[in-house]
Amino acid sequence: MKQFALWSALIIAVATAASLAMVHFKPTSATWQQLVRPGPLSARHAYLSDRCTTCHEPAVGVTVANCTACHANAERLLGRQPTAFHASIEECAACHIEHQPTNLRPLVMDHVALAKVGARTLARASRSDADSAATLKSLETWLRIQRPEQLDANSTREALNCAGCHDRRDPHFKRFGSDCAQCHGLESWIIAGYQHPSSRSKECVQCHQPPPSHFMEHFSMVSQKFAGKEHARVDECFECHNTTSWNDIVNVGFYKHH
Numbered sequence: 001m002k003q004f005a006l007w008s009a010l011i012i013a014v015a016t017a018a019s020l021a022m023v024h025f026k027p028t029s030a031t032w033q034q035l036v037r038p039g040p041l042s043a044r045h046a047y048l049s050d051r052c053t054t055c056h057e058p059a060v061g062v063t064v065a066n067c068t069a070c071h072a073n074a075e076r077l078l079g080r081q082p083t084a085f086h087a088s089i090e091e092c093a094a095c096h097i098e099h100q101p102t103n104l105r106p107l108v109m110d111h112v113a114l115a116k117v118g119a120r121t122l123a124r125a126s127r128s129d130a131d132s133a134a135t136l137k138s139l140e141t142w143l144r145i146q147r148p149e150q151l152d153a154n155s156t157r158e159a160l161n162c163a164g165c166h167d168r169r170d171p172h173f174k175r176f177g178s179d180c181a182q183c184h185g186l187e188s189w190i191i192a193g194y195q196h197p198s199s200r201s202k203e204c205v206q207c208h209q210p211p212p213s214h215f216m217e218h219f220s221m222v223s224q225k226f227a228g229k230e231h232a233r234v235d236e237c238f239e240c241h242n243t244t245s246w247n248d249i250v251n252v253g254f255y256k257h258h
Contacts, residue, residue, distance in 0.1 A: 039099035042106040055098075067092040082165045088138035090124065091117045111186045115143070115151065115159040123148035157186055173209055196243040204237035227252060 041049055048054050055066050077083045094113045098106050122139055125132040142164030145151055151159050163170070163178035176182070183191050213219060214234045223240070224230045227249050232239035242248040249255045 040102050041098055062093045064090050064092055081168050085142045085165060088135045089117055090121050111160060112156045115156045118143040119148040119151040175207060205235050210234050
């Protein structure tokens, strides 16, 4: 009983001290920001360092409404095919992460996170609403699934339509179709273990398009003469080029032409 009384007295003393401290110490909003600030903002957002509520909502965090208040009119971003998908995404913080070391860009391109964001956006959209219908139309260009429940946690990557963002950067000139995942992975664009067909192949133009210079006088005045193949045609790539590198010329070696 005596020990219980001692503990009760101690608790009352601590509570009283805390109450007195709060009476004499009234922290301002700036003080609270200093206590909870997780790190610096990126250079572009640095001017908002003391205005947390510009991006954050109490008990909610960063909201897309606050982001689009400044970025909704980013015409250059929304007008380019590789980044046009931002128009239909209703989450920003999944890929754009602030409060990191100042030498890092606030961007983490996580394709898995992108697929999940797409599925959540799909779940919120409604075909009966005009704005949602536009969002659904945009989602169709870069998301393969038609319903959010189709997203499989074990095959998230397959939910993305690579060509929806990368079509205009296709170095294969659409000769291999639009299913990039047949050869490429998200972790690295390089194909591990890829072996080029034999240099004896005569059908190089099936995959390789000659550069513009080969259709000008440069081809006869420079290219043919340097390779010693003055009678080679533009479509006979194998006459001058090795498969080790495009600049590795047969019986000549590496040619630095720029």
